[in-house]
Amino acid sequence: MDLLGDMMTAILNTTTLDESVVRYLKSTGFSQFVVNTPWVWPLAETVHFLGLALLFGTIGPLDFRLLGFMRHLPVSAFRALVPWAVAGFVLNLVTGLIFLVATPDQYMSNISWWLKALFLAIAGLNVLVFELTQRANADAMLPGADTTPMLKMIGGVSLVSWFMVLFWGRMLAFLGNAF
Numbered sequence: 001m002d003l004l005g006d007m008m009t010a011i012l013n014t015t016t017l018d019e020s021v022v023r024y025l026k027s028t029g030f031s032q033f034v035v036n037t038p039w040v041w042p043l044a045e046t047v048h049f050l051g052l053a054l055l056f057g058t059i060g061p062l063d064f065r066l067l068g069f070m071r072h073l074p075v076s077a078f079r080a081l082v083p084w085a086v087a088g089f090v091l092n093l094v095t096g097l098i099f100l101v102a103t104p105d106q107y108m109s110n111i112s113w114w115l116k117a118l119f120l121a122i123a124g125l126n127v128l129v130f131e132l133t134q135r136a137n138a139d140a141m142l143p144g145a146d147t148t149p150m151l152k153m154i155g156g157v158s159l160v161s162w163f164m165v166l167f168w169g170r171m172l173a174f175l176g177n178a179f
Helices: 002-013 017-027 029-036 040-066 075-079 082-102 104-108 111-140 149-171
Strands: none
Touching: 017 029, 017 104, 029 040, 029 082, 040 075, 040 082, 040 149, 075 111, 082 104, 111 149
């Protein structure tokens, strides 16, 4: 793990773009407001956690159904919960941006943040693949039907990528210079 961290640190240290972005973000009034107002960060953390609960509480069961579990339920029953997942994602996006703008130096030079962003991108691409190529197939499945290999793969990639988003988000406090 140290090798990966050292490599990412070397890559990040070779550019001044991240330093310029960090300096700019830290100089904004919004950054100063978040950092200097005692209740903002804990409120954002709480909302971030609620967003996580909504997102993972709805996407997790859908992913398990795509993997072939809970066959007695139609995929469409789980898909009906997707708007709650979207709401959770939006809460996480907004609060995550609050954290990033408030203390960009804690994130932009941290390997954990970059890995979290990578797995977030993988999860997003996986959703795109599902929506563009497999959504109709999944919605048409009747209770008791097994999912196709493609749906199983999408469910597996989703579970792993979202777990990694959680894992690397949690590692922010332990790896690198975040906290």
